[in-house]
Amino acid sequence: QVQLVESGGGLVQPGGSLRLSCAASGSIFSVYAMRWYRQAPGKQRELVAAITKGGSPNYADSVQGRFAISRGNGENTLYLQMNSLKPEDTAVYYCNFLTVGGGYWGQGTQVTVSS
Numbered sequence: 001q002v003q004l005v006e007s008g009g010g011l012v013q014p015g016g017s018l019r020l021s022c023a024a025s026g027s028i029f030s031v032y033a034m035r036w037y038r039q040a041p042g043k044q045r046e047l048v049a050a051i052t053k054g055g056s057p058n059y060a061d062s063v064q065g066r067f068a069i070s071r072g073n074g075e076n077t078l079y080l081q082m083n084s085l086k087p088e089d090t091a092v093y094y095c096n097f098l099t100v101g102g103g104y105w106g107q108g109t110q111v112t113v114s115s
Contacts, residue, residue: 011112017083075097
C-alpha cells in the first residue's frame with residue numbers, strides 16, 4: 001500500500017522560507033509526474049508546481065520565481081522550496097504522485113504566513 005507523507009509546514013513570517021518534503025512509502029513504481037497542490041480556506045485546490053520524469057518543472061504564475069520543485073533520488077521523494085513567502089501563500093499543501101497504476105495523495109501540511 002502506497003502512502004505519501006508531507007512534512008515541513010509551519011508558521012513563518014512574510015518574506016521567510018520553508019521547505020516541504022513528501023516521502024512515499026510502500027511499493028511505488030513508474031511515477032511519471034509529481035505535483036504540489038494547495039488549498040486555502042474557502043478556495044478550490046490549485047496546482048502550485050509540477051515536475052515530470054526527465055522533464056522541466058512548471059509553476060503557477062503566482063509562485064513563479066519564488067518556489068522551486070525538485071525530486072530526490074529514485075521515485076519516492078519530492079520537495080518544494082518556498083522563498084519570499086506571502087500571506088496569500090497560506091494554505092494546506094498536498095503532494096500528488098501520478099503513476100501508471102493510478103494517483104496518490106498525501107494528507108497535507110499546513111503553511112501559514114503571518115506576522
